[in-house]
Amino acid sequence: RGLLESAGMIRSEQVDDSDVIIINTCAVRENAEDKVYGEIGNLKCLKRKNKKLILGICGCMVEQPEILKKVMDTFPEVNLFFGTHEVPQLYDLLYEAITTGERIVSIESKAGEVIEELPACRLNRYKAFVNIIYGCNKFCTYCIVPYTRGKERSRKFDEVIKECKTLVDAGYQEITLLGQNVNAYGKDLDEGHDFADLMEAVAKLGIPRLRFTTSHPWDFSSKMIDVIAKYPNIMKFIHLPVQSGSNEVLRKMGRRYDRERYLNLVKEMREKIPGLSLSTDIIVGFPNESEEEFQDTLSLVDIVKYEAAFTFIYSPRRGTPAAALKDNVDYKEKSKRFQELVKHLEVSISEDAKRYIGGTYKVLVDGISKTDNNMLSGYTETNKLVHFKGDVSLVGKIVKVKILESHTYSMLGELVSE
Ligand code: 5AD
Ligand code: SF4
Numbered sequence: 316r317g318l319l320e321s322a323g324m325i326r327s328e329q330v331d332d333s334d335v336i337i338i339n340t341c342a343v344r345e346n347a348e349d350k351v352y353g354e355i356g357n358l359k360c361l362k363r364k365n366k367k368l369i370l371g372i373c374g375c376m377v378e379q380p381e382i383l384k385k386v387m388d389t390f391p392e393v394n395l396f397f398g399t400h401e402v403p404q405l406y407d408l409l410y411e412a413i414t415t416g417e418r419i420v421s422i423e424s425k426a427g428e429v430i431e432e433l434p435a436c437r438l439n440r441y442k443a444f445v446n447i448i449y450g451c452n453k454f455c456t457y458c459i460v461p462y463t464r465g466k467e468r469s470r471k472f473d474e475v476i477k478e479c480k481t482l483v484d485a486g487y488q489e490i491t492l493l494g495q496n497v498n499a500y501g502k503d504l505d506e507g508h509d510f511a512d513l514m515e516a517v518a519k520l521g522i523p524r525l526r527f528t529t530s531h532p533w534d535f536s537s538k539m540i541d542v543i544a545k546y547p548n549i550m551k552f553i554h555l556p557v558q559s560g561s562n563e564v565l566r567k568m569g570r571r572y573d574r575e576r577y578l579n580l581v582k583e584m585r586e587k588i589p590g591l592s593l594s595t596d597i598i599v600g601f602p603n604e605s606e607e608e609f610q611d612t613l614s615l616v617d618i619v620k621y622e623a624a625f626t627f628i629y630s631p632r633r634g635t636p637a638a639a640l641k642d643n644v645d646y647k648e649k650s651k652r653f654q655e656l657v658k659h660l661e662v663s664i665s666e667d668a669k670r671y672i673g674g675t676y677k678v679l680v681d682g683i684s685k686t687d688n689n690m691l692s693g694y695t696e697t698n699k700l701v702h703f704k705g706d707v708s709l710v711g712k713i714v715k716v717k718i719l720e721s722h723t724y725s726m727l728g729e730l731v732s733e
Contacts, residue, residue: 317434318405331361335369335409337395340376342459344630348376359392369412371395373402375463378422381633398422399464403430431474441488441679441711447475447513448494453531456569457601459632460495467499472508472516479517488679488713489524490517497527498534511538518546523713524679524696525549529556532580533571544587551588552697555581556596560615561608564601568637574615581619592697594623599656600649601629602642609652613659620667622697624660628653661723668721671699675731678716680709700725
């Protein structure tokens with residue numbers, strides 16, 4: 316958005332009025348890709364009405380050669396293709412597509428350098444995401460990310476601080492530091508700063524809420540835990556993907572930790588950070604996962620007591636080592652396990668959420684509730700969605716809300732006056 320605006324374009328409210336449409340894509344799982352085919356199918360007729368329409372597709376999906384070929388063959392209407400590493404060249408690519416009228420394909424297989432200060436356009440005036448590291452070197456055996464996003468490249472320490480300072484000065488209430496694995500921040504630079512240093516420096520800028528995602532359990536350092544514990548403005552909420560509770564599956568996934576090490580890390584975190592809330596990612600149905608191994612995941616979930624979880628059925632990604640494995644578990648069984656895990660989590664998350672009832676929590680007000688026009692909604696420090704009655708002037712402010720009811724995915728509360 317920022318790049319397009321700096322190229323003089325303005326956002327159209329109706330997709331039918333657009334001269335440029337760019338679909339950004341994800342390749343992590345197949346169902347995300349399927350949605351893109353459907354979306355192109357819906358949009359391609361616009362090309363008949365507007366011959367000059369640039370219909371572009373970018374992101375990880377088209378970085379896979381066989382998928383790129385499939386989209387190019389199936390949809391002659393799509394006339395611009397570029398990968399994640401070509402985003403900084405968007406202006407030139409568009410210019411070329413517009414002036415030549417030809418189909419432009421720009422996909423580098425290698426990750427480029429980090430380009431600082433790309434124009435950004437932030438829709439939210441209170442919450443901002445700041446990239447700190449791109450790519451991933453972990454090569455978990457099921458994951459396409461290291462192939463599409465390339466090796467780990469950190470942004471310069473001073474550049475991140477400069478961007479965060481600008482956000483603080485502009486009145487932002489929350490910053491989330493982003494990366495496939497933020498813990499690896501700085502390892503590829505010669506600057507002598509690691510992620511704990513960066514987090515501390517951003518916290519010291521005085522942003523009211525600081526978050527970060529995602530952290531791989533393998534390189535979550537004690538130094539990071541100490542920094543989180545020390546600064547009240549670093550939210551006591553950690554997303555710590557476990558993927559599986561079975562040592563055998565974790566080994567086959569190439570996750571570099573076992574169940575015991577993961578649980579020890581959680582223990583250290585809980586000891587040092589009172590009130591800590593944890594969330595996770597879990598994959599069900601990794602090739603040849605046995606019922607017993609699946610049960611290990613359920614038991615780990617019970618031990619850790621996550622407050623939120625993203626759950627996925629394993630999706631084979633071409634070119635990854637896991638996709639080459641023969642699998643003796645059918646999809647029906649995987650789906651059954653998936654449903655069981657989701658139910659299991661819902662019960663434990665809603666049970667746990669009851670402890671919020673009667674308590675008063677700080678909520679950053681996001682806006683008018685999506686489900687009820689008369690209500691506002693926002694998030695607690697531990698990322699619980701809360702609905703409550705209040706004036707729209709509170710949007711973007713941190714207020715105190717007393718929790719009256721808790722449900723699986725949200726809570727109901729009332730404003731507490733200062
Ligand atoms: N199949 C299913 N889930 C996957 N993830 C990554 N790759 C796959 C895959 N091939 C999940 C992991 C990761 C999250 C972002 O997506 O749980 O943490
Ligand atoms: Fe993929 Fe995350 Fe593993 Fe990197 S650490 S390979 S992004 S699952």
